[in-house]
Amino acid sequence: MPRLLIALLLMLAALPARAVLQIDITQGTDGTLPIAVVPFGGSAPEDIAQIVSSDLARSGQFNTLAPNAMPERPMDPQQVNLDAWRAVKRDYLVVGSVRPDAGNFALEFYVLDVINGKQLTAMSVTASKSDLRMGAHRVADIVYEAITGVKGAFATRIAYITETGQPPVRRYSLEVADSDGYNPQSILESKEPVMSPAWSKDGRKLAYVSFESRRSSIYVQDVFSGRRELVSSFPSINGSPSWSPDGRKLALTLSKDGNAEIYVLDLATRQTTRLTNSAAIDTEASWLPDGSGIVFTSDRGGRPQTYQVGVGGGAPKRLTFDGGYNARPSVSPDGQFLATVQSCGGGFCIAVLDLKTGASRTVSKGSQDEAPSYAPNSAMLLYASGGGVLRVASVLGQANTTLSLQKGKVRDPAWGPFRQ
Amino acid sequence: MKQQNLMPKHSGLTPRMLAQAVAATLLLAAGLPALAEPVAVATPTQNVMSEIMNRQQQMQVELSELRDLVERQGHELEMLKRAQKETYMDTDQRIRALDAAMRPAAGATPVSLPAPVAPATPATQPAIVAQSAFADDQAKYDQGLKLLREGQYQPAVKMFDQVIKASPPSANRPNALYWTGEAYVVLGDLKSALNAFEQVVQDSPAHQKAADAQLKIGYIYYDQKNYARAREILNKVKTQFPGTQAATLAEQRLKRMQSEGV
Structure with missing residues (x-):
C-alpha cells in the first residue's frame, strides 16, 4: 500500500486537472474527474457498483458513467481494453467482483488510471449480507481516497428527525441511516417533538432534545444498546446540545438563570458553566474541532449572527458579516470553514465561510434550507431543505443531491463521525 | 419578537396559533364590554x-x-x-x-533608498532662489542622495556632512544624518553609522526619520550580536513609534530573534 500511495501522489502531482477542480467550482461537471464503475462480477443481493457510483457522484468531484454507455464489462484488470475507455473519455476505471466468503461476501476491486494505464489500488472488503451496502460504501471510500488523496466519508451514518401524520396522531422519530439515506432505523419514537440530535465523536451516542415530558429535556442515548440517560432538565429551555471533541462535555442552551445563554455541562459531575452573558438570545452552540472554543448564534447585534467564544468564556468575537442573518453554525472538522444558514433572496440557504480568508459563498439554492452538518472529511454538507427533505451539497464540487427513502418531513440532520 | 425569529421550534407556537389566540381574546373582550371597560382607563x-x-x-x-x-x-x-x-x-x-x-555587492543590512521619484529641486531654478541658503542646502542634500544612489558612499558622506554642519542648522539635517548612517552601514563602519543614527534620535526625536534611525540602531546591535541591546532598542521602536513601518519591521525582527533563539 505505501508504495502504491507514493505512486499515486506522484501521479496526482502531474495532473493539472485536480488544481482546476479545487478552484473552479461553479462550472457544472467541468473539472470533475471522469470515472466508470463497471458492474461487479459474481452475484450479490445488492448492486455494488451502483452504490459506489452514486457515492462518488454525490461527492461532486466525479462524473460517472451509466452501465449502458460502457464499451465492455471487464471484471479484472486483465480483461480491460484501455483504449475503449479512453474513447468514452474516462480517466479512471473501477472493476471488481463479489465472491462468497464463509457466509460473507468478499468485494474484490481494482482502481485503474486509464490515461497512464496504471493500477492504483487492488483491495478486498469483506461484509456480511446485512452489511453489504456498508461494504460497498467502504469500497467507495477507498476509491475516493486513492484518487483524491482525501479520506472518503461514505461508510458513515447520519441521524435525523422525521415527523409523520397530523395531530393528534403526529409521530416524531429519531432515525439513524447510512450516509446515502438507506437502512433507516428508528431509535426513538415520540408523540412530542424530538429535535437537535448530535453525535458524540466516537459515534456511539446521540444527544438530543425531547419534549416527551411536555417540556424540553436533553437525553444522551447509546445508539447500539438503546440505553439512555436524562442529562439536562433545568427549568425553561434545554436546547441545542453539542459534544465536546473529548466526549466529556456538552455545550447547551439553557435559560435557567432567566435568559437563553450558552452553558457547558460536564457529563461526569453534572456541573454547568455559563459561557455567555447577554440580554440577547445566545443559542445553537457548536464546538470547534480542537475543543478550544464554541461557535454560537446570537442576536445581540439586532439580528442573528455567528459568534465565537473560548471555553473559558470572555468576550465573544463575531465571525459572520455577509448576509443579514447567519444562524445554526457548524465548523468543518478540519477547522477551516464555517457553514451557516444565511438569508438569501427572501429565503434561507446554506453558506460557507472560509475562516482564514473571510471569503464566503453559498452552496445551496434555498429557499428554506436549514441545519447544515459537515461530513467528517469536511468535503460534503448535509442539510434539510424546504418541505423537509435531506440534501447533500458538495463543498468542493457543484453536486447537490436529494437523499432517497425518506418518510414524512425530515429535519435536523447530523452527520456522524468516521466509523472506528 | 427576536425570540420567535430565532427559535420557532422551541416555543412550539406557530404564528397562526398566535393569531388565533389573539383573535379569540379580542372576541372575548368584545362580548364582555363591562370587563373591557376598566382596562381602557389608565391611571x-x-x-x-x-x-x-x-x-x-x-x-x-x-x-x-x-x-x-x-x-x-x-x-x-x-x-x-x-x-x-x-x-x-x-x-x-x-x-x-x-x-x-x-547594489549586488552591498553589505548584510539592506539599505532602503528613496525611490527615484524622491523630491528633487530642478536644476533650472530662477537665480534668486538658487542663491538663498535654503536652495543651496537643498541642492547639496539632493547631490548627496544622488551620490548615494550611484553607490559613491564616501563622496555622499562628505556632501551630507556639509548639510549637517550648516549654520544656521538645515532643515535637512536629520535626513542627511540618517543617510550618512546608511552609507556607513554599507561601508562597514558600524561605529560611525551608530553615531549618525543616534544623533537623529537624540536631536530630532519627533522627526519622521527618528523611528527608522532607531530601527537601524537595533539592526546594528543585532549584526554586532549584542542581542540584549538590540531587543531593548527594537522594543523601544515598537512602543515609541506605534503604527509605523519601523514598528512593524521591529516586530518582525524581534520575532526572528525569538525563532533564532537569541
Missing part, C-alpha cells in the same frame, strides 16, 4: 410605567443597533489592516528586489 402611574417600558425597549433596540455597527466597523478595520499589511509587504519586497539589483 397616571400606569402611564409612567408603560412610558418607562417603552423607553427601555427603545434603548435595547438602539443598543443592539450600535453593537452591530461597532462589530461591523471593527471587522472592516481588521480587513483594512490586513490589506494594508499585504500592500506594505508587497512594496517592501519590490524595494528590496530593486535595491539588491542596484
Whole structure:
C-alpha cells in the first residue's frame, strides 16, 4: 500500500486537472474527474457498483458513467481494453467482483488510471449480507481516497428527525441511516417533538432534545444498546446540545438563570458553566474541532449572527458579516470553514465561510434550507431543505443531491463521525 | 419578537396559533364590554410605567443597533489592516528586489533608498532662489542622495556632512544624518553609522526619520550580536513609534530573534 500511495501522489502531482477542480467550482461537471464503475462480477443481493457510483457522484468531484454507455464489462484488470475507455473519455476505471466468503461476501476491486494505464489500488472488503451496502460504501471510500488523496466519508451514518401524520396522531422519530439515506432505523419514537440530535465523536451516542415530558429535556442515548440517560432538565429551555471533541462535555442552551445563554455541562459531575452573558438570545452552540472554543448564534447585534467564544468564556468575537442573518453554525472538522444558514433572496440557504480568508459563498439554492452538518472529511454538507427533505451539497464540487427513502418531513440532520 | 425569529421550534407556537389566540381574546373582550371597560382607563402611574417600558425597549433596540455597527466597523478595520499589511509587504519586497539589483555587492543590512521619484529641486531654478541658503542646502542634500544612489558612499558622506554642519542648522539635517548612517552601514563602519543614527534620535526625536534611525540602531546591535541591546532598542521602536513601518519591521525582527533563539 505505501508504495502504491507514493505512486499515486506522484501521479496526482502531474495532473493539472485536480488544481482546476479545487478552484473552479461553479462550472457544472467541468473539472470533475471522469470515472466508470463497471458492474461487479459474481452475484450479490445488492448492486455494488451502483452504490459506489452514486457515492462518488454525490461527492461532486466525479462524473460517472451509466452501465449502458460502457464499451465492455471487464471484471479484472486483465480483461480491460484501455483504449475503449479512453474513447468514452474516462480517466479512471473501477472493476471488481463479489465472491462468497464463509457466509460473507468478499468485494474484490481494482482502481485503474486509464490515461497512464496504471493500477492504483487492488483491495478486498469483506461484509456480511446485512452489511453489504456498508461494504460497498467502504469500497467507495477507498476509491475516493486513492484518487483524491482525501479520506472518503461514505461508510458513515447520519441521524435525523422525521415527523409523520397530523395531530393528534403526529409521530416524531429519531432515525439513524447510512450516509446515502438507506437502512433507516428508528431509535426513538415520540408523540412530542424530538429535535437537535448530535453525535458524540466516537459515534456511539446521540444527544438530543425531547419534549416527551411536555417540556424540553436533553437525553444522551447509546445508539447500539438503546440505553439512555436524562442529562439536562433545568427549568425553561434545554436546547441545542453539542459534544465536546473529548466526549466529556456538552455545550447547551439553557435559560435557567432567566435568559437563553450558552452553558457547558460536564457529563461526569453534572456541573454547568455559563459561557455567555447577554440580554440577547445566545443559542445553537457548536464546538470547534480542537475543543478550544464554541461557535454560537446570537442576536445581540439586532439580528442573528455567528459568534465565537473560548471555553473559558470572555468576550465573544463575531465571525459572520455577509448576509443579514447567519444562524445554526457548524465548523468543518478540519477547522477551516464555517457553514451557516444565511438569508438569501427572501429565503434561507446554506453558506460557507472560509475562516482564514473571510471569503464566503453559498452552496445551496434555498429557499428554506436549514441545519447544515459537515461530513467528517469536511468535503460534503448535509442539510434539510424546504418541505423537509435531506440534501447533500458538495463543498468542493457543484453536486447537490436529494437523499432517497425518506418518510414524512425530515429535519435536523447530523452527520456522524468516521466509523472506528 | 427576536425570540420567535430565532427559535420557532422551541416555543412550539406557530404564528397562526398566535393569531388565533389573539383573535379569540379580542372576541372575548368584545362580548364582555363591562370587563373591557376598566382596562381602557389608565391611571397616571400606569402611564409612567408603560412610558418607562417603552423607553427601555427603545434603548435595547438602539443598543443592539450600535453593537452591530461597532462589530461591523471593527471587522472592516481588521480587513483594512490586513490589506494594508499585504500592500506594505508587497512594496517592501519590490524595494528590496530593486535595491539588491542596484547594489549586488552591498553589505548584510539592506539599505532602503528613496525611490527615484524622491523630491528633487530642478536644476533650472530662477537665480534668486538658487542663491538663498535654503536652495543651496537643498541642492547639496539632493547631490548627496544622488551620490548615494550611484553607490559613491564616501563622496555622499562628505556632501551630507556639509548639510549637517550648516549654520544656521538645515532643515535637512536629520535626513542627511540618517543617510550618512546608511552609507556607513554599507561601508562597514558600524561605529560611525551608530553615531549618525543616534544623533537623529537624540536631536530630532519627533522627526519622521527618528523611528527608522532607531530601527537601524537595533539592526546594528543585532549584526554586532549584542542581542540584549538590540531587543531593548527594537522594543523601544515598537512602543515609541506605534503604527509605523519601523514598528512593524521591529516586530518582525524581534520575532526572528525569538525563532533564532537569541
